[in-house]
Amino acid sequence: MDFVQLVVSGLANGCVYGLIALGFVLIYKATEAVNFAQGDFMMIGAFVCVGLTNAEYMGLSFWLAIPLAMLIMAALGYAFDWGVLRHMSGQSQTSIVILTIALGFILRFAAGTIWSHEPVSLETPFAGQDLRFNGIVLGIDEIAIIVVTVVLTALLFLFFSRTKLGVAMQAASQNQLAAYYMGIPVKRIQSMVWALSGAVAAVAGILFASKGAIDPSAGLLGIKAFAAAAIGGFGSLPGALIGGLIIGLVEPFSSRYGPPGVSQIAPYAILLLVLIFRPGGLFSQSQKKKV
């Protein structure tokens, strides 16, 4: 019985890691840059939703606050690419990495100033409710996280395989030069990828804040999500989700059955093992070059 509860809570955590990792991979594939502020995007997304729906702030309906928060985060992602990164083209990867790290600090500071550094929890219609049967207690919030992640993944799959914009995003991330000459406005598409990854970060943040409290340093969770993306292979969207689930599952089990402290090390130990035995990640797309 214990086992089922551990699996569900592990999967729920893993979904949040996986969604942040998805944001990493989306941006990496499209622009070859790593957005180290992805975890902070998640945190800001959560706070934006808190600001929209919590009674002490605007008190809007939770169901209205979700799309609004996604829209606001999408606009933030688009604006960052359009206003800052587009002027950095031709600069080295290092400058862009440092820029996103700096962006993370700015977002953390801004969130602390606006919403204070105290942990806040998101007021959801299903807060504190749980399902009980045969002695198993499952939080509705955890079930909701898993269901939302599955639905979002399916929608993203349809978006990338079926829509004009989704296909253009895939094309632009595989070969920019060729995409240009198929009539795809690559720069605008890259900004849209930033927008999409902002919206996904908002969902991750809302899910995270719905089952616990959020504070400005929650963005540091991004480091674990980065490990999840690396386990998945950093170029693969399903890989990012599965990497997140692996880390999410390992944590509760190692803390339940392992010696104290192991659960904190376990995600990174797995990352090391993957890097040693499959350096390209579990879902590596790179192939050996023909000579």
Next chain:
Amino acid sequence: MSLLQIRNVTQRFGGVVAVNDVSMHVDEGEVFALVGPNGAGKSTIFNLLSRFYTPAGGSITFDGHDLMKLSPDQVPSLGVARTFQNIELFEQATVLQNLLVGRHRHRKTSVLAEAFFTRKVWEEERHHRHAAEQVIDFLNLQAYRDKLIAGLPYGVRKVVELGRALATEPKLLLLDEPASGLSVEETQDMAFWIEDIQKQMGITVLMVEHDMGLVSAVSDRVLALADGKELATGKPSEVQSHPAVIEAYLGTSGIAKGGTAPVRSTAEDAAQKTGDVA
């Protein structure tokens, strides 16, 4: 009125003048070839046409539009498609998916309509699939339809790239060394396809090519370049026997030896390919 008109175009890279005051025009329905030794400026002209570079001087008009006013992603919307010397495909996608990306400029549906999968979206999707399948049939790519590009041999990739350009339904097709790296049989297939593209599909072709056998077989007119300057324009046989062209290829001693056509084999061409960046 010519389909493509290039007037007095000059392109510099630092102190190097890659294209020096070149003028040319391509008429609707013809196959036009650019030839010349490595570094002559052929690929630079292609990259100017694709708006990859902005020339230091001169004008380029296509089908009544000033190309200088467009960005690279707007050029295909006028009906200009191109292939690349070093093959630029979407590696992690199948042959069919590559061809479907070629349909991008013809996709008119909005994200909202796509979200509800309306009848219009459904019909348009069918139409694009059909167009891609026609290209697959035309180029005999049936066996590779659902294979990933990353695993395909060089010759097939070359054909897929031609197919993706055709899937855009261009008015003008720019082929950057269509025969480089191909075997003798593959080069013959390429020659037949270029003829069919011109005669059956009515598409104008502008190509850069070193293989003079292919150039003579398919071209209506040829422009020979050396060091960024025009040497001669005319029918393939005229250009091949033009003294300035022979000199550019073989040096002055070539005339003394009585050389006529500087025909190079495909194998030699492939060996030279790596050094040819201009």
